Amino acid sequence: MALDLDSPQEARRVLDALPGLRWAKVGPMLLLAGGWDLVAELKGRGIRVFLDLKWHDIPHAVAGAVAAAARLGVDLVTVHALGGEEMVRAAVAARGKTRVAGVTVLTSHSAASLAAALGRPTVELAGEVERLARMLLAAGVDAVVTSPEEIGVVRSVAGPDTWIVVPGIRPPFAEVGDQRRTATPEAAVAAGATHLVVGRPIVRAKDPRKVYQGLCDAIG
Numbered sequence: 001m002a003l004d005l006d007s008p009q010e011a012r013r014v015l016d017a018l019p020g021l022r023w024a025k026v027g028p029m030l031l032l033a034g035g036w037d038l039v040a041e042l043k044g045r046g047i048r049v050f051l052d053l054k055w056h057d058i059p060h061a062v063a064g065a066v067a068a069a070a071r072l073g074v075d076l077v078t079v080h081a082l083g084g085e086e087m088v089r090a091a092v093a094a095r096g097k098t099r100v101a102g103v104t105v106l107t108s109h110s111a112a113s114l115a116a117a118l119g120r121p122t123v124e125l126a127g128e129v130e131r132l133a134r135m136l137l138a139a140g141v142d143a144v145v146t147s148p149e150e151i152g153v154v155r156s157v158a159g160p161d162t163w164i165v166v167p168g169i170r171p172p173f174a175e176v177g178d179q180r181r182t183a184t185p186e187a188a189v190a191a192g193a194t195h196l197v198v199g200r201p202i203v204r205a206k207d208p209r210k211v212y213q214g215l216c217d218a219i220g
């Protein structure tokens with residue numbers, strides 16, 4: 001679950017409602033609002049920490065960040081594929097027992113918005129994700145992050161042990177918001193996702209426990 005909340009109090013309210021939660025994803029929003037103490041509190045609650053800071057920097061800086069996260073006991077971190085193969089290799093070499101996930105193309109991108117960002121007339125999203133996934137896997141990542149639309153493409157180039165982490169999950173009742181490539185939890189699991197990332201549909205729900213339980217039931 002993505003704890004994209006702007007205060008530790010809000011995060012605790014959601015966490016208290018979800019006693020069986022196994023993973024929490026912490027991004028810059030909550031890290032800066034709650035500090036490292038809140039992340040340590042997650043570990044104290046027996047929850048695995050997915051630190052999603054999507055590092056994209058020079059290899060030395062990213063390796064240092066990954067090593068620091070590993071020392072703090074973080075379970076999973078993210079790096080951006082667009083940081084390049086040397087950066088991803090440096091992250092993998094520094095990871096210790098922490099897993100490294102490589103982000104391919106953000107779920108909030110459409111083909112048109114990615115083409116605009118890259119300054120190209122068009123891009124073929126699945127081809128772009130496949131190219132980046134091959135590079136990430138060659139560099140040794142443990143997991144690939146992609147939208148529901150490219151799960152099959154990623155699995156076709158990944159071994160059976162690679163995690164495929166999929167944001168952009170929207171149950172039918174949920175608002176799409178800024179996401180552009182989305183699917184229901186059932187569809188994402190059927191396509192081969194190993195880990196789903198769900199934020200606003202749970203944390204903004206009136207009854208987060210009910211939505212979380214519904215999602216768990218839907219994917220068995």
Ligand code: C5P
Pocket residue numbers: 002004025027052103104105106107108145146147167168169177179197198199200201
């Ligand atoms: O609220 P929502 O369910 O859209 O949250 C999705 C989460 O997944 C956000 O925390 C976002 O940072 C993250 N994410 C994403 N697309 C990616 C990688 C991560 O939406 N490609």
